[in-house]
Amino acid sequence: EDQVTQSPEALRLQEGESSSLNCSYTVSGLRGLFWYRQDPGKGPEFLFTLYSAGEEKEKERLKATLTKKESFLHITAPKPEDSATYLCAVRSAGGTSYGKLTFGQGTILTVHP
């Protein structure tokens, strides 16, 4: 069974204080690791997909990286508007459920001005 563990559960930063969020996973053949952002009262918003170890993707102050066991979401010089819950999900190649994403519990990020 695919498993995704995110840490920390919550992270409080000062504006401009860079940090990283972690997503550790175990899957039977990775078919993609996804990062989503979720604001209160809204649906998850897609950020990145990573397919293979060593891959990196960037968007504004966010950069996602991938190894064989984990992914990091680096936040550089965060602003208060970056405050949200960040969700990590994996899709595996095994089994019959080809479209199934397994989500982690998320990291609640709060950036203080």
Added chain:
Amino acid sequence: DAGVIQSPRHEVTEMGQEVTLRCKPISGHDYLFWYRQTMMRGLELLIYFNNNVPIDDSGMPEDRFSAKMPNASFSTLKIQPSEPRDSAVYFCASSLGILAGITDTQYFGPGTRLTVL
């Protein structure tokens, strides 16, 4: 495109009543997913469809839950009878067809917050 559309946005009902949640996927998307989000269990897949056909319903908690997709632009998730433990936020998501093993992004709707009293 307007994105994935869900209705109602909020639903409050009493235990034992039937609840129907609705979803309109993004036009042209071949896959439709129903998720449930709670504080205890996080975001979990209930069922998904490909070209209107249910592919995997292993996440449906019990027979009280049923889902249909009568056409490419509409799906329903029904709970009958509803129970207080069904209280959660229900999300619908859609994605383009998955070709040759290449994964594809799922785009989520705004969700329906269900409260069963």
